[in-house]
Each structure stands twice: as structure tokens, then as C-alpha cells.
Amino acid sequence: MTDLLARHRAVLPSWMPLYYDEPIELVSGSGRRVTDAQGRSYLDFFGGVLTNMVGYDIPEIREAVQRQLATGIVHSSTLYLIRQQVELAEKVARVSGIPDARVFFTNSGTEANEAALLVATNYRRSHQILAVRNSYHGRSYAAMGVTGNRSWSASALNPLQVAWLHSGERVRGLLARLGPDEQVDAAVEDLREVLATQTAGDVACLIAEPIQGVGGFVHPPDGLFAAWKKVLDESGILFVSDEVQTGWGRTGEHFWGYQAHGVTPDLLTFAKGIGNGFALAGVVGRADVLESVPAISFSTFGGNPISTAAGNAVLDYLLDHDLQANAARVGAILADGLRSAVGGLDCVAEVRGKGLMLGVEFVRPGTTEPDPAMTVRVFEACRAGGLLAGKGGLYGNVLRMGPPLTLTEEEAREGLAILVDAIRSSAEAGA
Ligand code: PLP
Numbered sequence: 001m002t003d004l005l006a007r008h009r010a011v012l013p014s015w016m017p018l019y020y021d022e023p024i025e026l027v028s029g030s031g032r033r034v035t036d037a038q039g040r041s042y043l044d045f046f047g048g049v050l051t052n053m054v055g056y057d058i059p060e061i062r063e064a065v066q067r068q069l070a071t072g073i074v075h076s077s078t079l080y081l082i083r084q085q086v087e088l089a090e091k092v093a094r095v096s097g098i099p100d101a102r103v104f105f106t107n108s109g110t111e112a113n114e115a116a117l118l119v120a121t122n123y124r125r126s127h128q129i130l131a132v133r134n135s136y137h138g139r140s141y142a143a144m145g146v147t148g149n150r151s152w153s154a155s156a157l158n159p160l161q162v163a164w165l166h167s168g169e170r171v172r173g174l175l176a177r178l179g180p181d182e183q184v185d186a187a188v189e190d191l192r193e194v195l196a197t198q199t200a201g202d203v204a205c206l207i208a209e210p211i212q213g214v215g216g217f218v219h220p221p222d223g224l225f226a227a228w229k230k231v232l233d234e235s236g237i238l239f240v241s242d243e244v245q246t247g248w249g250r251t252g253e254h255f256w257g258y259q260a261h262g263v264t265p266d267l268l269t270f271a272k273g274i275g276n277g278f279a280l281a282g283v284v285g286r287a288d289v290l291e292s293v294p295a296i297s298f299s300t301f302g303g304n305p306i307s308t309a310a311g312n313a314v315l316d317y318l319l320d321h322d323l324q325a326n327a328a329r330v331g332a333i334l335a336d337g338l339r340s341a342v343g344g345l346d347c348v349a350e351v352r353g354k355g356l357m358l359g360v361e362f363v364r365p366g367t368t369e370p371d372p373a374m375t376v377r378v379f380e381a382c383r384a385g386g387l388l389a390g391k392g393g394l395y396g397n398v399l400r401m402g403p404p405l406t407l408t409e410e411e412a413r414e415g416l417a418i419l420v421d422a423i424r425s426s427a428e429a430g431a
């Protein structure tokens with residue numbers, strides 16, 4: 001055990017997980033590659049849980065932050081005007097697709113969801129919330145309350161009144177047996193039934209991820225959110241799209257995950273990639289909803305000049321280089337390559353995802369029984385081969401790939417070869 005690992009274990013809580021049998025310390029990065037303290041280089045196919053969206057050490061972002069640092073002000077207070085905050089809010093409002101939107105910046109996705117729930121419950125004068133099974137929305141008391149994955153829940157206590165909807169389960173569960181159209185119909189029926197049997201109709205909002213990130217990159221059939229929204233609109237229930245993982249063009253086909261559904265959310269939460277490593281998140285939404293909070297409220301650090309300088313540079317870079325198109329193109333190489341090389345193995349239930357948000361779900365050969373041990377073998381083999389990936393899913397049996405959106409075709413092919421080797425050798429080792 002390294003000295004740093006021993007010190008980590010001695011002082012940080014044991015429920016904070018560390019990846020890998022031998023956890024690594026990253027000491028430098030450039031482009032899509034990172035180097036650990038032992039000098040080993042890795043192609044980063046996870047971007048630190050989709051946190052690094054445009055690559056490591058990007059000059060435009062480094063220089064934007066350095067310019068702010070050179071002023072001598074890291075941050076003073078959000079009670080003063082902050083140019084970068086206003087500029088970023090204008091851009092986020094413009095790209096959000098929500099007419100006449102307002103933006104409130106926070107420091108994490110958890111806080112963004114917390115803010116959205118606070119606003120929605122206040123606007124609707126109701127504490128009842130609809131959430132989706134297998135979801136993940138953060139680690140605060142309320143965000144955990146709408147998280148539909150008990151392995152992530154720190155407590156069995158739930159401070160909120162939550163009623164749970166079926167997700168777009170694809171391998172097991174009730175809806176997985178249905179085709180996409182039938183799945184939409186069944187999910188709408190489920191929503192109506194939940195509203196009628198578990199609520200008095202006075203629900204504040206539905207919060208949902210267009211693709212469930214921690215849940216294993218599970219996505220419902222396109223169009224489901226629009227079908228749900230029709231029902232929600234009958235009672236004025238708000239729809240919150242948690243785009244913490246799916247935003248900014250990652251899915252390739254759209255800028256936001258919600259756009260696959262032909263619907264506009266009332267509130268949208270974002271985080272992770274927009275700071276490219278700097279702590280930046282927020283909620284963007286309908287002016288009448290966001291403006292409905294009666295109390296004065298601000299965040300000490302949310303929207304600070306360093307984070308928002310980074311955010312402006314990241315968003316400009318993303319749009320100038322049309323990284324959404326790159327995510328679609330390079331993601332297709334990866335998805336097609338994985339499907340043809342390992343999609344037919346009897347331990348692979350599914351290769352799924354969109355753009356550069358791809359997952360491989362592992363099961364015991366010929367069954368739908370989750371195989372987390374196989375996932376760990378693949379995960380460790382990828383690392384040994386020089387590639388960082390992620391794990392996830394309700395049962396920990398999904399390998400997740402969410403590389404920076406600047407991933408090149410060459411890097412995609414290099415990573416694909418490592419992945420295919422790791423999956424094949426791990427399948428043989430488990431046979
Ligand atoms: N929402 C989703 C969909 C997430 O994936 C996450 C984090 O993984 C969060 C919210 C919480 O974000 P944070 O960890 O920045 O608090």
C-alpha cells in the first residue's frame with residue numbers, strides 16, 4: 001500500500017470509494033491522456049466521471065483562468081457584479097432551449113438539484129415529488145431522497161415524499177420485456193397509476209435523467225419524456241431534466257438529453273463537464289418558476305469568477321470546435337466496434353448509449369443475472385492495458401465510457417482495441 005493510500009484510509013471515510021485494487025494518483029494530464037505517480041500513462045475514457053469534457057491542459061481554458069488569477073481576485077462575493085458570471089448565464093440561457101430562461105449557479109450537481117427541488121416545491125406549494133427508479137441525483141439529504149438506487153443511499157430515511165416511476169430498464173425489470181413504443185405506453189400508464197394511487201395529484205415535479213448515468217447509462221425510449229410531460233401538464237406538475245451527465249452535446253445527437261424526447265423541461269440542472277474540472281454547476285429554467293422564490297438567496301461560491309471564467313472558455317471551446325458532432329462521429333466508431341467485437345458474447349447483455357456516453361452490461365453467460373465480478377475483471381484489465389473506464393449500474397455490472405468530447409478517431413480505435421482485449425480475456429478467465 002502506498003503511503004498516500006494509507007493516509008487516505010486513515011482520515012477519509014471508508015464509504016468514499018476509490019477505483020482499482022491499487023488506487024492511482026493522477027499527477028499530470030494532456031489531451032485525453034493522464035499520468036499517475038508511478039509514471040504510467042493512461043488513455044482516459046471516463047474523464048473523471050465525465051468531469052473532464054474537453055480534455056486536459058487545454059490552453060484556452062488555462063489562459064482564461066490565469067487571466068482571472070492575474071487580477072488578484074480569486075473570488076470576493078456574489079454580492080458584487082461578476083462579469084464572467086453574467087456572460088456565462090447569458091450563454092447558458094441561450095443554449096438551454098428554455099425560452100426567457102434564468103440561471104442560478106452552484107458548485108456541484110447535488111446543489112443544483114437541491115436548488116431545483118427547492119424552487120419546484122416552493123412554486124407548486126407541494127412536497128410531493130416523482131422520481132425514477134435506478135436514478136442518481138447527488139449526495140445531499142434531498143438529492144439522495146430522489147435517488148432511486150439504494151446502494152448509493154447513505155440512509156434509509158427519506159426526508160421527501162417521493163413516488164417512484166419505472167425507468168427505461170433495458171435488460172431486466174418489467175418494462176425491459178417490451179418494445180420501445182410499448183415501453184412508452186406502459187411508462188405513461190405507470191405514471192397515471194402512480195399519480196392516482198400514491199399522490200393527491202398535488203405533485204411539485206418529476207425529476208429525471210435523460211440517460212441514467214450512475215445507473216449504468218440506461219436510457220428510456222426516445223419520446224418518453226414528452227409522453228410523460230403531457231400527463232404532467234394536465235396537473236401543472238413541473239419537469240426537471242437532470243443533465244449533469246447528458247448535457248453539452250455528449251450524446252452526439254442533441255445538445256441536451258431532453259431533446260431526444262421532443263419536450264422542453266421547466267428546469268434543467270447541469271454540472272460536471274461545464275467546468276472541465278473547476279467546480280461549476282447550476283440550474284436554468286423558466287423565469288416564472290425560478291423567480292418564484294420569495295426569500296433572498298445566493299451562494300457564496302456559486303458563480304465565482306474563476307469557475308465561470310473556466311465555464312465560459314469551456315462552452316466557447318465546445319461550440320467553436322463543434323464537439324457535439326465529434327461525439328456523434330467518434331462515439332459511433334466506438335459503439336459499432338464494441339457491438340461487432342463483443343456484442344455477441346454470451347456475457348454481454350447489451351452495448352448501449354449515445355455519442356460518447358457508452359456502456360457495456362455484463363451478465364452471467366446466457367442469463368440476465370448481473371455479473372459485477374466480470375465487470376471488475378474487465379475494469380482492472382483495461383487499467384493494466386492503459387485505459388481508464390468507469391463502473392456503474394444498479395448491480396455494479398456496467399462498464400461505462402465517457403471520454404472527453406475531443407477524443408480523436410485514432411484514440412477511439414486505440415481504446416477500442418484495449419477494451420475488446422480486456423473483455424475477451426476477462427470472459428475467458430471467468431469461463
Ligand atoms: N446528477 C447526476 C445525474 C449525477 O450523475 C451526479 C453525479 O454523479 C449528480 C447529480 C451530483 O453531482 P455532484 O457530484 O457534482 O454533486
